[in-house]
Amino acid sequence: MGLLAAYEHTGDVEYLNLEDGDPQAMSQAGARLRPLVENYLTTLAEANENVEWDAERLPHDPLALAYLAASLLQIPMKQKQALLANDAAPTLLTEVRTVYRREVPLLRAMINYDRLHTAEANLPFSRN
Numbered sequence: 001m002g003l004l005a006a007y008e009h010t011g012d013v014e015y016l017n018l019e020d021g022d023p024q025a026m027s028q029a030g031a032r033l034r035p036l037v038e039n040y041l042t043t044l045a046e047a048n049e050n051v052e053w054d055a056e057r058l059p060h061d062p063l064a065l066a067y068l069a070a071s072l073l074q075i076p077m078k079q080k081q082a083l084l085a086n087d088a089a090p091t092l093l094t095e096v097r098t099v100y101r102r103e104v105p106l107l108r109a110m111i112n113y114d115r116l117h118t119a120e121a122n123l124p125f126s127r128n
Contacts (some may be wrong), residue, residue: 021090029093030062036100037069043104047111066093073099 020026038055045051059065070083070092083099086092 021088025090026062026093029090029097030060030065033062033065033069033093033097033100034058036097036104037065037072040069040072040100040104040107043107043111062093063089066096069096069100073103075099075103 037058041053041055045053059068066089067084070080073080073083073096079099083092083095086095
């Protein structure tokens with residue numbers, strides 16, 4: 001089952017009435033967020049062979065991408081709700097990108113740490 005399969009259309013979503021901002025700035029903010037989301041999903045897929053995802057299925061609309069990106073994050077619900085409570089679309093995009101800039105390296109470090117310790121546990125001898 002693909003990672004984004006759970007996000008298939010199962011109902012209608014009504015977005016909050018956000019302050020849109022400049023369309024060009026929104027497009028640029030979405031373009032800066034997209035590689036971070038792709039990197040996050042790629043890292044998750046590398047960590048779990050049962051996870052698959054397709055970059056073409058990510059929304060092209062910057063605001064939809066920001067909402068999806070926020071929902072994918074494995075952060076405390078209070079922090080996630082604070083992100084989603086933004087009343088300006090450019091701010092939402094910027095804040096989601098800020099979280100991803102922190103979470104992607106953290107996720108990669110956690111996976112590398114786990115791999116290192118799993119490999120060490122399989123060694124036939126002690127490090128002592």
